[in-house]
Amino acid sequence: DIQLTQSPSFLSASVGERVTITCRASQGISSYLAWYQQKPGKAPELLIYGTSTLQSGVPSRFSGSGSGTEFTLTISSLQPEDFATYYCQQFKSYPLTFGGGTKVEIK
Amino acid sequence: EVQLVESGGNLVQPGGSLRLSCAVSGFTFSSYWMSWVRQAPGKGLEWVANIKEDGSEKYYVDSVKGRFSISRDNAKDSLYLQMNSLTAEDTAVYYCARYIRRRDSSKDYYYVDLWGRGTLVTVSS
Numbered sequence: 691d692i693q694l695t696q697s698p699s700f701l702s703a704s705v706g707e708r709v710t711i712t713c714r715a716s717q718g719i720s721s722y723l724a725w726y727q728q729k730p731g732k733a734p735e736l737l738i739y740g741t742s743t744l745q746s747g748v749p750s751r752f753s754g755s756g757s758g759t760e761f762t763l764t765i766s767s768l769q770p771e772d773f774a775t776y777y778c779q780q781f782k783s784y785p786l787t788f789g790g791g792t793k794v795e796i797k
Numbered sequence: 798e799v800q801l802v803e804s805g806g807n808l809v810q811p812g813g814s815l816r817l818s819c820a821v822s823g824f825t826f827s828s829y830w831m832s833w834v835r836q837a838p839g840k841g842l843e844w845v846a847n848i849k850e851d852g853s854e855k856y857y858v859d860s861v862k863g864r865f866s867i868s869r870d871n872a873k874d875s876l877y878l879q880m881n882s883l884t885a886e887d888t889a890v891y892y893c894a895r896y897i898r899r900r901d902s903s904k905d906y907y908y909v910d911l912w913g914r915g916t917l918v919t920v921s922s
Binding site (some may be wrong): 691721722724726728732733734736738739740743745772777779782784785787788789790793 | 807832841842843847854856857858861892897904905906907908909910912913915
């Protein structure tokens, strides 16, 4: 199974800050990676797929990059509505797996 | 409006069974793969199962193989998850989700783009 390790698992940041979350895969997954945002008590929402393609309607302050085994999600200027937990997911092979999550909280 | 609405979650005793349903509207259900994803209380997301558009291919996470069965009824625009031999480790919110597999400019894309609100399954005596 492909393991996804997200770091950090928790981060505290201020509005306006640039934030970067890393997702490392235990083996190469090409570009078959997506990122989701989840707020408390809500279902996840798709942010980025194919490593770097922004889902329709997602603000352009979100971006994704990487390939192979290391991937990043960047929020260029953190907004109040961005405080949430973020997950990566790989689609290279079954079982599909998620990273453990990164909780972004207000500093 | 696109909607995925799960139902069937409940409190069940260890060793018991439960069948979850997901009613879909707003898109052509029979044209999409579908997924079940779960989230234990206070924990992260875990993919559970996938099913192809026509039901001919099914995939499961190891921890549910032989106990859970994913199925669909395209005539009723509905997805199901039959869960047997339940244990406390199956306690979670179960989400129904639309799974996208597509090709664009000779590049393949895979992702989950729509989620239901989830239904809570609690396994406890």
